[in-house]
Amino acid sequence: MKFYNTLTRQKEDFVPIKENKVAMYSCGPTVYNYAHIGNLRTYIFMDILRRTLKYNGYELLNAMNITDVGHLVSDEDEGEDKMVKGAREQQKTPWEIAEYYTDVFMKDIGALNIEKPEIIPKATDHIQEMINFVQGLLEKGYAYETSDGIYFDISKFDEYGKLSRLNLEEQIAGARVEVNDEKRHPADFALWKKAPKEHIMQWESPWGMGYPGWHIECSAMGRKYLGDRFDIHTGGVDHIPVHHENEIAQSEALLGKPAVNYWMHGEFMMVNNGKMSKSLGNTYTISDLRDKGFNPLAFRYMCLNAHYRNKLNFTWDVMQASQVSYDRFIEGALQHRDGTAEIPKDVLNSFLADFEDSINDDLNIPKALGIAWNMVRYSNKSKDIYELLLKMDTIFGLGIKDSEKKSEEITELDAEVERLIEQRQQARKDKNWKLSDEIRDKLKDMGIELQDTPQGVKWSVKK
Numbered sequence: 001m002k003f004y005n006t007l008t009r010q011k012e013d014f015v016p017i018k019e020n021k022v023a024m025y026s027c028g029p030t031v032y033n034y035a036h037i038g039n040l041r042t043y044i045f046m047d048i049l050r051r052t053l054k055y056n057g058y059e060l061l062n063a064m065n066i067t068d069v070g071h072l073v074s075d076e077d078e079g080e081d082k083m084v085k086g087a088r089e090q091q092k093t094p095w096e097i098a099e100y101y102t103d104v105f106m107k108d109i110g111a112l113n114i115e116k117p118e119i120i121p122k123a124t125d126h127i128q129e130m131i132n133f134v135q136g137l138l139e140k141g142y143a144y145e146t147s148d149g150i151y152f153d154i155s156k157f158d159e160y161g162k163l164s165r166l167n168l169e170e171q172i173a174g175a176r177v178e179v180n181d182e183k184r185h186p187a188d189f190a191l192w193k194k195a196p197k198e199h200i201m202q203w204e205s206p207w208g209m210g211y212p213g214w215h216i217e218c219s220a221m222g223r224k225y226l227g228d229r230f231d232i233h234t235g236g237v238d239h240i241p242v243h244h245e246n247e248i249a250q251s252e253a254l255l256g257k258p259a260v261n262y263w264m265h266g267e268f269m270m271v272n273n274g275k276m277s278k279s280l281g282n283t284y285t286i287s288d289l290r291d292k293g294f295n296p297l298a299f300r301y302m303c304l305n306a307h308y309r310n311k312l313n314f315t316w317d318v319m320q321a322s323q324v325s326y327d328r329f330i331e332g333a334l335q336h337r338d339g340t341a342e343i344p345k346d347v348l349n350s351f352l353a354d355f356e357d358s359i360n361d362d363l364n365i366p367k368a369l370g371i372a373w374n375m376v377r378y379s380n381k382s383k384d385i386y387e388l389l390l391k392m393d394t395i396f397g398l399g400i401k402d403s404e405k406k407s408e409e410i411t412e413l414d415a416e417v418e419r420l421i422e423q424r425q426q427a428r429k430d431k432n433w434k435l436s437d438e439i440r441d442k443l444k445d446m447g448i449e450l451q452d453t454p455q456g457v458k459w460s461v462k463k
Contacts (some may be wrong), residue, residue, distance in 0.1 A: 001056060001360040002231075004309060005162055006240060011362055016231050021060045023230035024050075025115060025222040025260075027239055030067040031101035032085070035108055037299060037314060038269040038276045042236045044265035044300055045308040045363075047114040049234065051395045052359050055284055060152065062117035063225045065218055068098035069201050069211055098124075099189065108286045111296040114399040115361035121221045123212070127203045129220040130212040134191045141193055142253040146182035150192040150207060154185055157249045163263060164241040187259055191216050215246040222259070223251070224230050233260040237267055270313045289319070295442050297399050298323040304365045304396060330403045332376035333389045339381030342431040351375055369396065417448055421457050424450075430458050 001014040018020050026046045029035055046064070053060050055288075090097060109116070123130075134150050137143040142156050144213045154160040161168055170188060189214035195202035202209045222230065233242060243261065251259035273281040286296050302322035308313040351371060358368035372392050375385050420439050428434040440450060450457055 001052070001433035002254070002362055003262055003264060004362050005227050006265050009414070012262070014262065016058065018230060020058055022053050022060050022232065023226040023229060024053075024060065024062045024232040024234065025218065025226055026062060026064040026233075027218060027235035027243070028064040028066050028120070029101075029105050031098045031105060034079065034287070035103060035105050036276065036285055038283070039236075039288070040108060040112060040114075040286070040299075041269045041303050042266040043109055044112060044113050044119075044236075044303045046234050046363055046396060047109075048304075048308070048363055048395065049232070049264065050115055050117075052363060053396065055395055056360070061226065063121060063222065064117040064223075065221050066102055066120060066122045067214065067217060068102075068122055076302045080315075091123050095124075098122075108296075111286055113399060114298060121225065123217045123221070124201075126217070126221050126224065127212065129224055130216045131192070131205050133216055133220045133223075133250070134212075135206065136254050137191065137250060139251065143206060144184065145148075146180070147194070147370060148180070148182070149190045149194050149210065149213075151183055151188045151332075152191055152246070152250055152253070154187050154189075154249060155212070157253050159252070160187075160249050161245065163248055164240055164246050165240055166245075189213065189215060191250065216245055216250065218243075219247050219254075219259070220252045228255050229257065229261070231260075231265060232262045234266070237265045240265060240392055266308045267311050270311055272315055273313055274288040276314075292316070292319075294319055294323050295326065296356070298326040300328040301398055304369050304398075308363055326398070329373065329376060330398070330400060333386065333400050334403065335383050336376075336378075336386035336389065337383065339386065340384050341382040343378075343380065343382045344386045348384055354392075356393055365395070368392070372396070383394045417443065417446070421450070425457065432439070 002011045003013050003014050004010070026043075029039065046062075050060060050062060092100075106116070118159075134143065137152065138145075138150065141153075143150050143152050145151075192205060192207060192210050192212055194210045197209075199211070201211050203211060222233070233244070233247075248259070269276060271280075271284075274280070274282075276282055286299075289296060289299055299319065299322070302318065303312065305322070351374070355368050355371045358364040358371065359363055361367075372389060375389055378385055390400055420443055424436050424439040424443075427433075427439065443450060
C-alpha cells in the first residue's frame with residue numbers, strides 16, 4: 001500500500017509500527033452545530049481509509065475525538081469558545097449542546113455508512129491529561145505563562161512550520177495589529193486559557209480556573225489511547241496550517257521525537273465552485289439532502305467519484321446526477337444476483353487485481369469504482385460478479401447488500417400499495433376527501449410517498 005504523506009509531500013509505502021496493526025487518530029467534530037456535507041466528506045475519506053486498512057488484513061485501532069470545549073471561533077486564539085457561543089445562541093448549556101449535536105453527528109455518519117472508530121473520546125473527559133501535557137511542556141521550557149493563559153513558545157521548536165511549509169515571517173508581516181502583546185511571538189498558541197469568572201466551562205488547574213486550548217486536546221488524547229508514537233493522523237486540509245502544525249510542535253517538543261508517521265488530509269468541498277460558508281447559506285446538511293429527496297448514500301457515491309486529495313464541487317444538479325447514477329449502479333449490481341452465466345476465473349481475477357491495485361494506490365477510489373462499473377455493465381449476468389461486487393462494496397460502503405433486502409421488501413409492498421392507491425383514487429372520485437387523506441397518511445406511515453401526475457399516481461419508497 002502507498003499513501004500520500006502531507007509531511008513529505010510524496011506517496012510512501014505504508015509500513016506500520018507494529019506488524020499487522022495500525023493505530024490511527026482522526027480529528028473529530030466540534031459539536032456546537034450540525035456537521036455540513038463538507039465536514040462529512042472528510043469522514044467518508046476517513047472511512048475509506050479504515051476499510052482499506054482492514055481489507056488488507058490490518059487490525060485497526062482508530063480514535064476520533066469529540067471536541068466539546070476549547071475550539072475558539074478563530075482556529076487561532078481569538079474569539080470565544082464555539083461551544084459557549086453556540087450555547088448562548090441556542091439558549092442551552094454547553095453540555096446540552098454537545099450531547100444533542102454529538103447524537104446528530106453519529107446519526108449522520110450512520111446514514112452515510114461511515115463506520116464508528118473504535119475509540120471516541122470527549123475532550124471534557126480528558127482535562128487532567130491535557131493539564132499534565134501542559135505541565136510537561138512548561139518543565140521542558142517550551143511554554144510560558146501570561147496573564148490570560150499558558151502559551152507554546154514556537155521559537156524553541158526549530159521545525160515549526162514543517163507540515164504546512166508556511167513562511168512564518170510572511171505570516172507575521174500580514175498578521176492583524178491586535179496581537180496579544182504578552183506573547184513572545186505572534187504565532188505562539190494557547191495551551192491553556194485562564195477563564196474569567198463568568199465563563200461557563202472551566203476547570204481547576206495549577207494556573208487557576210481555566211479551559212484547554214483546542215490543539216492540546218488531540219495531542220493528549222492521541223497519546224493516551226494510541227501511545228507516544230502512532231501510524232496515521234487524518235483530518236481536513238484546513239487543519240494543516242494551524243491545528244496540525246501546532247499538534248506536531250507540542251507533541252514532538254514533549255516527546256523529543258515524532259508522534260505520527262503519516263499525515264493524511266482530505267481536500268475541501270466547494271459549492272457552486274465557491275466557498276462553503278454559513279454566511280452564504282450553503283452549508284448543507286444530511287437533513288437538507290433528505291428534504292430534497294436524496295439518499296445520503298448517493299452523496300457518499302458522489303464523494304467516491306473524486307479522489308480524496310482533489311477538490312469536489314457540489315451543486316444540486318451534480319447531486320441529482322449522482323442519485324441517478326447511484327440508483328443505476330445498485331440496480332445493475334442486483335441484476336447479477338440471480339445470473340447464471342459462467343465467468344472465466346481469469347476475468348474475475350483481473351477485475352479483482354485491478355481493484356486492489358487501485359485502492360492500495362493512495363485510495364484511488366474513482367478508478368476502483370470505474371472497475372466496479374465495468375463489472376455492473378458486463379453483458380453476461382453472473383452471480384460470481386455479484387459476489388465480487390459485494391466484496392468490493394466492503395470498501396465502497398454503498399449498501400449493495402442492504403439494497404437487495406430493500407428490493408425484496410418493496411416487491412412484497414407492491415400489491416398492498418397498489419390496492420391502497422386504487423382505494424384512494426376511488427375516494428377522490430367520490431369526493432371523499434377525508435378517506436383520501438387517511439389513505440395517504442397510512443401510506444406515508446409505511447414509508448411510501450405519492451405524487452399525483454397527469455399520467456396518474458406515482459409512488460416511491462422514502463429514502
